[in-house]
Amino acid sequence: MESFAKASDRTRGTDDTGAVWEAAPYPVLVVDAGGAVRRANHAAGALFPAVRPGARLADVVPQWLAAAHHRGFLPHQDGHGTGAPPPAVIGPVGDRTYEAHPTRHEDGSVVWWLVDDTDHRLASDALRVERERTAFLAEASNLLLSSLNLERCMDVTARLAARHLADAAMVIAPRSGRRHPVTVCTMDGEPRRARLGVDPSDVPGLAEALQGFPPVPSRWIDPDSAPDWVVPDGFGRVGSMVVTPLPGHGVPAGALVLLRRSDRTSFNDSEEIFARLFAARAGAAMSAARLYAEQASITEILMRELLPPRLHHVDGVEFAAGYRPSADEERIGGDFYDVHPASVDGQESLVVLGDVCGKGLEAAVLTGKIRNTLHALLPMADDHQRVLRLLNGALLDSHHTRFATLVLASAVRRSGNVRLRLTSAGHPAPLIVRADGRVEEADTKGMLVGALPRIETRTHTTELAPGESCLLFTDGITEARGGPLGDELFGEDRLRTALAECAGMPAEAIVERVRMLVSEWLGTGRHDDMAVVAITAPRGAHLSAVGGHGPGRFTA
Known part of the structure; x- marks a missing residue:
């Protein structure tokens, strides 16, 4: 089949073009300079049934084709056309779409070749x-x-x-x-x-x-x-x-x-x-x-049971606590604390602070198990060694591969003072700040729980006079790395100095002071889980927490 360009060339090159465009597969219209149809092949006649020689183009073809011919080839009032003919125009004929290509002859006539563009469109x-x-x-x-x-x-x-x-x-x-x-x-x-x-x-x-x-x-x-x-x-x-x-x-x-x-x-x-x-x-x-x-x-x-609890009202003793997981976007970790108030006035309240090996959710799961087990052992809380031995056996039976360090503190108000019994199980010993600013380390030590079949611990008993406090803390406090060079431990010496400056302060103030100093020391550096609990013998009367809940300051 001849291409459209070749057919156009042959039309321009001979006066007898009938055989050329009659055989073309495209509809072909020849329009004279006056806008009348001179010739139309059979394909054009089938497409435009009204077309015949001498008919005006505008009367037999769609408006879009007649308008294109008028704009490009018919003379206007000044006797001239609008300029160069358009290369092609596209429009509908019935339910099909055609692309019309014009070719001007020397005698002023124009040959319109129409190509069915429907499928392409x-x-x-x-x-x-x-x-x-x-x-x-x-x-x-x-x-x-x-x-x-x-x-x-x-x-x-x-x-x-x-x-x-x-x-x-x-x-x-x-x-x-x-x-x-x-x-x-x-x-x-x-x-x-x-x-x-x-x-x-x-x-x-x-x-x-x-x-x-x-x-x-x-x-x-x-x-x-x-x-x-x-x-x-x-x-x-x-x-x-x-x-x-x-x-x-x-x-x-x-x-x-x-x-x-x-x-x-x-x-x-x-x-x-x-x-x-x-x-x-x-x-x-x-x-x-x-x-x-x-x-x-x-x-x-599930997390409600793993989050650090609110402190409960304990008559005559101040409690305050602070907790910060290793990742600021997390809410739980391996450090934990609990305060179990005495069910009867005059009995001891039990404070537990611990550190499970590891961080994140896995450590928090074991934390939950330890806390639940200790809660079940509360009836035996007057015997720290027995509680720790039973907890150690429970952890070994659960086939956990992690271990934990703990410190237990039993507190009760006696004649204006607070009597404390402190037992460490592989945990840093609590620090006691006296009213005159002296800082003492509790004489207690023991083996961590959940690692060996048998553990040994030693309990230390002391009393807190009004204004004196005991601080329980995890190693995330003393091992916090920071300072001017960013790699120095906060250390126990700095913690002791901070506590000496907190002599006579309420429990909540001591906790906030320690947390602030450690945070400043860390800056934006990474750190381990950190937990701290302060137990204070209050001076005189203090406001009670509303409903028995709050920051941990209670009446004397």
């Missing part, structure tokens, strides 16, 4: 649509995965669906209690949340979609059957409706309902398939957000 349009859809799905994925909040995911899903797929969209989550969480959005509106006590079976295919079954084709759904709770206020008459599931991870994440007004074209098969692709991404994001919320809730419940 359809392919180009389909490619453009697919590129737009791919870009939309990528954008939707980024927006949906940017949040692990379920309500925000539902908002994003409804907004994107309403603005890109339909005139309105409703996202329906599985029933929570007796109601379904829903988010509704229109094309030009913002998402609105609600909890509806409705029956999904009122909407064709919705109950099945919420259970994860394949969607019902929209052509099977009567849009007039949509109940009022599905249609946004002021939306108008529904012309077509799509209901598709939102697939999740193992269980359905919900369903998506798309609505178009009656003055819009109905959803076609391609649009429904694309809606399912979008729903798959939205469902995955919603399912991930729901799973995260459930795990966060479980973690929060």
Whole structure:
């Protein structure tokens, strides 16, 4: 087959062109300088049934082709055309699209060659649509995965669906209690949340979609059957409706309902398939957000038992404590403390401070086990050695590969003073600051727990006069590295100096002073878990904590 260019060249090169353009597979029109049709081949006659020699071009061809000829070739009021002819023009003829190419002859006539461009245009349009859809799905994925909040995911899903797929969209989550969480959005509106006590079976295919079954084709759904709770206020008459599931991870994440007004074209098969692709991404994001919320809730419940407790009201004794995990973004670690108040006035209250080998969640799990075991051993708290031996056996029986150091302190008010019994199990000995600023180390030591079948410990007994305090601390305090060069330990000497300056202070002030000095020493450097507990014999009367909870200052 001759190319379009060769055929044009032959037309320009001979006066007898009939054989050339009659055999051409394209419609060909020859138009004279006055705008009348001179010749038309059989293909042109089939395309334009009214064309005949002598007819005016504007009367027998579509307006877009006549206008192109008029602009490029017919003389205007000044007797001249508009200039160089257009290289090609494109327009519809019936349900097809044609590209018309002009060629001017020396005698002023113009040959119009028309090429059917429909398939090329359809392919180009389909490619453009697919590129737009791919870009939309990528954008939707980024927006949906940017949040692990379920309500925000539902908002994003409804907004994107309403603005890109339909005139309105409703996202329906599985029933929570007796109601379904829903988010509704229109094309030009913002998402609105609600909890509806409705029956999904009122909407064709919705109950099945919420259970994860394949969607019902929209052509099977009567849009007039949509109940009022599905249609946004002021939306108008529904012309077509799509209901598709939102697939999740193992269980359905919900369903998506798309609505178009009656003055819009109905959803076609391609649009429904694309809606399912979008729903798959939205469902995955919603399912991930729901799973995260459930795990966060479980973690929060479990973590409550691992977090450092509030200090309880103990008559005549001040308690204060501070805790800082090794990573500032974490809430739990391997250091811990507990205060178990006496159940009967005049009995000892038990304070426990410990350090589990390691950091993070694994250490926190063992911390929880130790705390629970010690709580069960409270009836034996008057015998520190026995409590530690039983705890050691419990840890060995649990097959944990970690060990812990502990210090136990039993405190009770006696004749204005606070009597203390202190027992260390592989832990730094407590420091006692007297009223005159002297700092003493408690004479107690022992073996760590959870490592050997047998442990030995020694208990130290002392008394705190009013204004005197005892500080229990973990090695994260003394081994904090910082200072001018960033690699020097805070050390026990600095801790003793700090405590000497805290003579006579309340327990809370001592704890805050120690924490502040260690934080300043660390700067932004890394550190181990740190915990500290102060036990103080108060001077005179102090305000009680409201409800028995608070920073740990209590009445004398």
